[in-house]
Amino acid sequence: MPSILRRLRRTEAMRSLMRETHVRPLDLVYPIFVGEGLTQPEVIPSMPGQFRQPVSSLGILAKTLQAAGVGSVLLFGVPLTKDDNATAATHKDGVVQNAIRAIKDATPGMVVMTDVCICAYTTHGHCGVLRGQEIDNDATLPLLSAMALSHAVSGADVVAPSSMMDEQVGAIRCALGHDGLSEIAIMGYSAKFASGFYGPFRDAAGSAPSFGDRASYQHDPANVRHARREIVQDVEEGADILMVKPGLAYLDIVRLARETSDLPLAAYSVSGEYSMIKAAAEKGWLDEKRIVLETLTSFKRAGANLVITYHALEAARWLNDC
Numbered sequence: 001m002p003s004i005l006r007r008l009r010r011t012e013a014m015r016s017l018m019r020e021t022h023v024r025p026l027d028l029v030y031p032i033f034v035g036e037g038l039t040q041p042e043v044i045p046s047m048p049g050q051f052r053q054p055v056s057s058l059g060i061l062a063k064t065l066q067a068a069g070v071g072s073v074l075l076f077g078v079p080l081t082k083d084d085n086a087t088a089a090t091h092k093d094g095v096v097q098n099a100i101r102a103i104k105d106a107t108p109g110m111v112v113m114t115d116v117c118i119c120a121y122t123t124h125g126h127c128g129v130l131r132g133q134e135i136d137n138d139a140t141l142p143l144l145s146a147m148a149l150s151h152a153v154s155g156a157d158v159v160a161p162s163s164m165m166d167e168q169v170g171a172i173r174c175a176l177g178h179d180g181l182s183e184i185a186i187m188g189y190s191a192k193f194a195s196g197f198y199g200p201f202r203d204a205a206g207s208a209p210s211f212g213d214r215a216s217y218q219h220d221p222a223n224v225r226h227a228r229r230e231i232v233q234d235v236e237e238g239a240d241i242l243m244v245k246p247g248l249a250y251l252d253i254v255r256l257a258r259e260t261s262d263l264p265l266a267a268y269s270v271s272g273e274y275s276m277i278k279a280a281a282e283k284g285w286l287d288e289k290r291i292v293l294e295t296l297t298s299f300k301r302a303g304a305n306l307v308i309t310y311h312a313l314e315a316a317r318w319l320n321d322c
């Protein structure tokens with residue numbers, strides 16, 4: 001009986017009824033680059049439609065997101081000053097600290113997540129402090145903890161360490177606990193691969209490493225078992241949310257993370273994924289709306305609860321129109 005499956009997809013009404021996976025605006029997290037000292041949004045050439053935002057624009061942006069049904073943002077700081085030890089990352093009036101307060105003032109119900117990594121704050125552009133040409137894992141942990149604490153004190157709901165230092169989740173969990181901030185959640189970048197898809201982000205954040213690459217701390221794209229060990233370890237260290245990044249080329253890892261743990265899971269559709277779709281759409285080669293909704297569905301189908309995407313606002317509007 002070869003046609004039995006087609007009975008269930010004959011009309012749109014039937015297809016809607018049978019649909020297994022749904023994407024809601026609330027599932028989307030919008031990453032925002034916040035530029036210190038800006039008075040106007042600044043174009044990011046390699047990410048059409050995305051801007052480095054001044055703190056003064058964030059209130060309106062947050063209200064716009066909320067009106068479209070997007071309930072969370074992930075903040076990345078682009079500071080004016082950099083040094084070897086990322087001093088600006090922990091300033092009380094640092095760019096991310098100010099951004100958190102601006103968003104919470106405008107939209108108290110917005111869930112504010114912050115990236116915790118020093119690469120945009122260091123002159124060398126690496127995600128850990130250096131000992132010679134090597135990354136000093138353990139010397140980086142107190143810096144990440146101090147940065148996470150500073151974000152939490154400023155009102156962040158979720159801190160998201162992305163530097164890929166071993167024990168970063170445990171160190172931050174411990175520091176938050178000591179300071180009476182144990183209710184702040186940690187989203188572990190559990191499976192963050194050393195990926196070419198981060199290229200446009202590094203333009204946007206000014207965070208490209210000045211020498212070498214990130215292969216000694218981010219995952220080898222060829223490895224599944226190693227990624228699983230990191231996922232398990234993040235769970236043991238006290239992560240509240242897991243994340244897999246990039247998204248599209250790593251859907252098998254999203255599925256693996258889903259099957260490895262019952263924690264909420266985020267897939268990060270990174271800058272290169274966004275820019276590929278934008279570039280092809282600009283040329284008229286792809287139908288942007290269709291491709292974006294299809295890829296968002298694939299992240300959820302693979303097992304993600306949340307999708308971090310630069311398309312969040314546009315996609316939320318498309319979903320609301322559907």
Ligand code: PBG
Nearest residue numbers: 117119162197198201270271272
């Ligand atoms: C910082 C960080 C990066 C991204 C998120 N956090 C860049 C990197 O690791 O080089 C990439 C996100 C994107 O490409 O959208 N460590």
